[in-house]
Amino acid sequence: MRASRFFISTLKEAPSDAEIVSHKLMLRAGMIKRLGSGIYTYMPMGLRIIRKVENIIREEMNRAGAIELLMPVVQPAELWQETGRWDKMGPELMRVKDRHGRDFAIQPTSEEVITDVVRNDIKSYRQLPINFYHIQTKFRDERRPRFGLMRGREFTMKDAYSFDRDVAGMQRSYQIMYDAYVRIFERFGLQFRAVAADNGAIGGSGSHEFHVIADTGEDALVYSPESDYAANMEAAEAVAPATPRAAPSQPLTRTPTPGKAKCEAVAELLNLPLQQTVKSIVLAVDSEEAGTQVWLLMLRGDHDLNEVKAAKVPGLANYRFATESEIVEHFGTRPGYLGPIGTKKPVRVVADRTVAAMSDFVCGANEEDFHFTGANWGRDLPEPEVADLRNVVAGDPSPDGRGRLAIQRGIEVGHVFQLGTRYSEDMQATYLDETGKPQLMQMGCYGIGVTRILGAAIEQNFDDKGIIWPAAIAPFQVVLCPMGYDRSEMVRTETDRLYDALIAAGVDVILDDRGERPGVMFADWELIGVPHRVVIGERGLKEGKLEYQGRRDAAATAVAVAEMPAFVRARLAA
């Protein structure tokens, strides 16, 4: 490609509403253009990257035996009503009426449509397993779109759906997709991590998220450097302490802690480690039969509640946080001084595994400005119900018993999910087994946020000059920067010769023939992030040399003119 036949439009400054580095850099590099809130035009420079991402995904999906089709953007509400998602999904589902007043959804995903296709077209066990995917425009009406392509409203997603005879088959299909995702992210040239994720209301064992590692990531990833263990924060198990609970050594003492409503303040006042304190979290569950039940969850002072884990405690599936009046009614005091000992009305106590192993701990005394010290299970209050309630922290033992957990930040760009019969049951997607009996299909779904990959790749790969694309998804692999293409016959000849050689070798090269000054030219391509650059100048040519510089290199390397094509190809293969 010659730059004069392409469209390059860079900005010195990003618009002020761009908050994160990938958003700023994509706008500055002319890759995207904002059309409305969370809606972007993919400019030629950005579209090239999207196409490369799509092609890698497509190749690996095809290799894994998935079959591409294309489902519509505008989908009839009837199908969404069959699965209940028409009502369950909130305003993020964009809804539209046609001229006859019929309801349609603008697809955020396509479980319903593919299940409809399959229930009509797949009749026999002989046709299973099968896995269909498409790469299509999606819309999710985010309440607060932001971060450019990271949390846009209109976006491109690859979504695949597998259909199997039974759970074992579904798990095989799932593993095939998992393996394909690993290959896809490896081919992107991005550092990534697959982590076990919570399966939510679906149940079943299998769900993994694929994250691009980036310090700016929204999600915390938990892993053991000494094993394969990896999970997202919601799903990472905090194992019970290995050492058993120590025997009580202090008396239970009602201790004044005036104005100290937080564990940190209480620990400081009493000159105790924060790890000796316990915090109280009050939940409520409403039910038609039993009215409102109040629960007390207890966590160590330095730990945080994991709301997903709380919902897994039997009876807490539909919990909410208690209101202040409910708290006062049950504990006789306001939040800050709550505890399990001497509540005004009975509450159901659940202790985190760590708390259950504590002795001589500090907790609220259910009286304003007072805490208990020296509290002990079994002596001062009954043994509690125990559950894993907290987020893990770095240094926790790995649940697989191998090493200690580390935490890093990631950006979720893929998700594989064992759906089971969640959709096939509602939509009666059945096949006939060998005996002619209809059986529900076992489904899996597998998404990759195509456009989000761009943002995530940049969050992982940038410097103060701009983006640093991995070669596989760079808009161009190599840029040729001739100094005086329009003035110097020598420069033009050698530039064209190198360009032709690289094109013939199948290298995706752009020749910057715009006639910009070298400073502008270099700044543009460093901002855009092309990974390999060759400068062609008269001075070097007189010595038979060209200058190569990798985007991450501190300095240029002089390379003999004749050797440059091979040199560049070697760098691309590295």
Added chain:
Amino acid sequence: MRASRFFISTLKEAPSDAEIVSHKLMLRAGMIKRLGSGIYTYMPMGLRIIRKVENIIREEMNRAGAIELLMPVVQPAELWQETGRWDKMGPELMRVKDRHGRDFAIQPTSEEVITDVVRNDIKSYRQLPINFYHIQTKFRDERRPRFGLMRGREFTMKDAYSFDRDVAGMQRSYQIMYDAYVRIFERFGLQFRAVAADNGAIGGSGSHEFHVIADTGEDALVYSPESDYAANMEAAEAVAPATPRAAPSQPLTRTPTPGKAKCEAVAELLNLPLQQTVKSIVLAVDSEEAGTQVWLLMLRGDHDLNEVKAAKVPGLANYRFATESEIVEHFGTRPGYLGPIGTKKPVRVVADRTVAAMSDFVCGANEEDFHFTGANWGRDLPEPEVADLRNVVAGDPSPDGRGRLAIQRGIEVGHVFQLGTRYSEDMQATYLDETGKPQLMQMGCYGIGVTRILGAAIEQNFDDKGIIWPAAIAPFQVVLCPMGYDRSEMVRTETDRLYDALIAAGVDVILDDRGERPGVMFADWELIGVPHRVVIGERGLKEGKLEYQGRRDAAATAVAVAEMPAFVRARLAA
């Protein structure tokens, strides 16, 4: 591709709502699946064809210097309001509100968005000309979607938009696109015709439609077999008769024609040629200043009104057909007996060029059950205003003076259009010229209905067995049909060998390893329309032969095993 890794789903019968052959065949061949009215899932077999169509378009657009980007499906109403199209477009523009109640359009085209991109990003004459295109999902809420992909609601379109400094530049950009379209349709392997089209309200000289020739086409294409002249029916000029009007030879005679309200009936009753009769068409134009004006348009009895031409008569731009009460008020009688002589109130008479050259003609007498015969201009009524008002008919002289017009049917699949400043003026898309003065950009727009191409190609290429794809856009170029792939070692070995040889030669081949009976296998591939088939059977192999059959061939050709790869490649190149 092995069929066992692909999804093939054929039907014996098309659903009863499929009206035309392409719709029926695409459903039967498992290429599309109806999701809702005018909304289809493109199944794997159909998507392969779409991708081939898209790739040919993309290659030729790139070759022509157009630059690909991707504009959003969901577009803010504000831009559509700037050009007035938000109000002007009827219910076919699908409108949607987001969660904040803001209005959006689901794009049917993208003039507004691209003009917005360009007015923000293009500042200088140095950046012009430029041409952007995208291939994207469109939506048009047709009142009556039908004919499958021919008149769907959701569809894929390639739309390109050129921006130039001046009219001459726009015309150059237009010609470049015209030439690219010719290459695209040639590469598709379809018979097509580019015809001059009416520019509608835009004005300007340039607009051509590209039609795929098919007897079932909705549009009439007019051309001269002896010259390059070609236009659609709306735009084809009916030239004035070469021979001057003959002198009157009959007296004006009020003739009883009881119950004969149609020219055909009058001609039959009076034993005169239909070509001697004149029909009256009454139009009305409402204006605030002049109230309602009634016009009488006169056409020869065997000719049809061309409504587009009527609107070009000065004063008739906003015409409507007159109501019966307006007709009675002005002519004193009901339709069927109207004429220009002796109207009750004055009307403005416009005669078609053919009528203006007639003498001794027959027209209504403005009295029920009576016509005039022997009517003559200048003698019995004033010389009329003259205009080209009618559709041409086969045999009319070509407007370029070379030969006589022929008419064939076509399906519109592409349109190139000189827009001028229609959008740039409303949206103030300007550039700075050499003197630093802002100038409006001159635009062109260029569309190809990607998904419609599939329907049109089939309407042109089918037989009683199914579809006959041109090789360039066939889902597969070649199908290998082994007889007993699962049973015969010999068949399997030779089939695999041929498959590998064709794959290595870059041939898009599918190996039917499904284990279907030969009859089912042949019927499926004839229905799907793969243009080249090779049958591998034990009997032939024992003689060292395979069977080749082109989809249009009456019989198979025996080809030596070793020669088959070269034979197939030669047929593909033919």
